[in-house]
Structure formats: C-alpha cells, structure tokens
Amino acid sequence: MAPPTPLNATPHLLQFLRTLHSQSLTQEAKLDWPSLPEKCTDAFDDIMRDKFVALDQDKCELVYHILRSINATTVVEAGTSFGVSTIYLALAVAENARREASASVKGRVIATEKEPSKASEAQKNWERAGAEIEGIIDLRLGDLRETLAKDLGVVDFLLLDIWAPLAEPTLKLVQPHLRPGAVIMVDNTIKAASTYEALFAHVDAPESPFRRVTLPYEGGLDMIVYQGRP
C-alpha cells in the first residue's frame, strides 16, 4: 500500500506532481555530477538551464507538513527552477491562509529564479497545478541577492534549494525578517557538506540564534530553527 501523503490536494494534482518528480529524476540520472563544472559558473548554468533538479518528493512532502504545523503564511523559496517545490509551498500556505480566522491574512510564497526560461516553465506548471495556488506565488525574476533585498514582510519559512555557495548569503539576507520559530530547510547537506561550510559556520556560531539538525533523507536535509534574538 502506498504511504499516506500529508497533502490536501486533488488526485489529479497529486498525479501531476508525481509526473514532474519523475521527469526531474530521469534528467538527473543522466547527469554525471562529479564531472560538472563548478556551481555558480556560466558553464554550470548552461547545463542546468533545461533541468528541473527538483527537490525530492519525500522532502517536498516533509516541507509541506512542516509549513502546515508552523502555520506558515509567508514563505521564501531560494531556487525555484520549474516550480515543483513551489507548488507544495503554495498548497500549504493556501491551506493555512484559508484556516486563518482573519480574512485579511493572505498567504504568500516568494519564489526566486534567475533564468527567464525556467521561470516561464514554472509559471506554466503553476497554471496546470490549478486554481488552488492562484494568487499565492510572488515570482521574482533575477539574482536573488537583489530580488530578495526588499518587500519580504515577516517570514515564517525559508527553503534553501539553491546552489550551495548562495545558501549563506541568502540566509543572511532573509535573517532580519525571520520570526522567532521560523524554519529553514537546506537540501543536500551531507552529500555537499564541504560546499556548505560558510552556512554551517554562520548557523553554528557561538551565540547564534539558530539550531539545526540533519535529517537522514537522501543526501542529507537540514532543518534549522530560528530562535529569535536572545
């Protein structure tokens, strides 16, 4: 029997998500990761321009579950690609906003992508995902070090699914906007540990307002909690 999904979504949308994950995994299986150019170079970006590199389905489901449990209504996604994980974020935020007593609470997922062609594919996927996520996603096209520099509001959750060297600058940019209890998830923290040195040094520093745990998902998935200023 298939394990239960935490998602409150139609069978049609669940099937669509499975299809997107499967397309992503098929592409990734053909990539020879060790021989790829260094991340954050034009050569690397050229190869990745038509790749999903979507967050794995089980990780997306966990992220959805956490968003529901912390009642997140403002979420930042660092690295959107074709928008697969964004659909999970938007579904959770929409559900949280629906359950809010105050009708003035509107959920928001701030998505970020620097490649115009990927952003355009993401928008098509969101349209196909359906009305449930309509009006939730604020897509910011361009380098996230610029696009996340303004209008974030109070952030409940940050997904760091971005090339590893950008993880630490992104967290530092969003940090002043995090509410106490905000959660940050980071992918591939065991497999790509050496490229996360700056992020870990920042999060694990003495007197840091963060606490983190590495979850035993494929390649490692870190869950960081922002405790607020002492």
Ligand SMILES: C[S@@+](CC[C@H](N)C(=O)[O-])C[C@H]1O[C@@H](n2cnc3c(N)ncnc32)[C@H](O)[C@@H]1O
């Ligand atoms: C791992 S993928 C994101 C996958 C996505 N979260 C998903 O699960 O479908 C990382 C994405 O970040 C984008 N990216 C890389 N550098 C960026 C930057 N400086 N600003 C914005 N996006 C960037 C890449 O083009 C790539 O599509």
